[in-house]
Amino acid sequence: MGSELFELTGKVALITGATQGIGLAIARGLGQAGARVVINARNAEKLERAVATLAREGLTVSGCRFDLVNGAEVRERVAALEQEVGRIDILVNNAGIQRRSPLEQFDEKVWREVLDINLTGLFLVTQQVVQGMIARKSGKIINICSLMCEASRPTVGAYTAAKGGVKQLTKSMAVEWAKHNIQSNGIGPGYILTEMNRPLIDDQKFDAWVRARTPAGRWADPTELVGTAVFLASRASDFVNGQIIYVDGGILAAL
Secondary structure, eight states: OHHHHTOOTTOEEEESSOSSHHHHHHHHHHHHTTOEEEEEESOHHHHHHHHHHHHHTTOOEEEEEOOTTOHHHHHHHHHHHHHHHSOOOEEEEOOOOOOOOOGGGOOHHHHHHHHIIIIIHHHHHHHHHHHHHHHHTOEEEEEEOOGGGTOOOTTOHHHHHHHHHHHHHHHHHHHHHGGGTEEEEEEEEOSBOOGGGHHHHTOHHHHHHHHHHSTTOSOBOGGGGHHHHHHHHSGGGTTOOSOEEEESTTGGGOO
16 A cells, blocks of 8 residues: 555656756656656757656656746647646646855846746746646646755845745645645755756865755755655645655754
């Protein structure tokens, strides 16, 4: 019975920004749990390469290229995808960017780009996908959050503002859509070994700080988010709603 709770066979999962790092790891994990995975990206070459990689591993996978901040394109591509796959049971909103600058020097255009991709794009994709979930009275929405939902550091003010918005939007989704048997939750990664974090990983001083600050004493691998993602995508989490689960090695628990 235990394994059946986490079974995703017959489900379709759309994962945004899934050509590398956390998104690719979650796509692989959901596919290994039985789901048909559809990975999204803006870059056609990267998307084709990621699809080919997962297909070689024996997973049922396809790609769906669209720019998630273009509302008209989102509506068109998601509608076409639903014609192809029939439904989207699981949505993982993973796409995101990071731009670093002191707040007093933050360029307005860059500020808007960070909020558009991390927050507004997430809203636009979810708003379109949830229409089918509401009609079917079933769905799982997983938003990739951040430690920056709870705290901040210098130079990441735009990202912190966006991820704080994602946390609260996740709660709003749960409040509005729980009556349709839709569960909306978030995963808050700690410090993860990804390309987006490469400037921090390569900074010896910051690397030492992360290891000292994290009770587990290390960075996490993206694969360590997969178990939480499978849990939130499966019927094991059918009464879990509006929660952010932090996979952070204990960092938020420590002073």
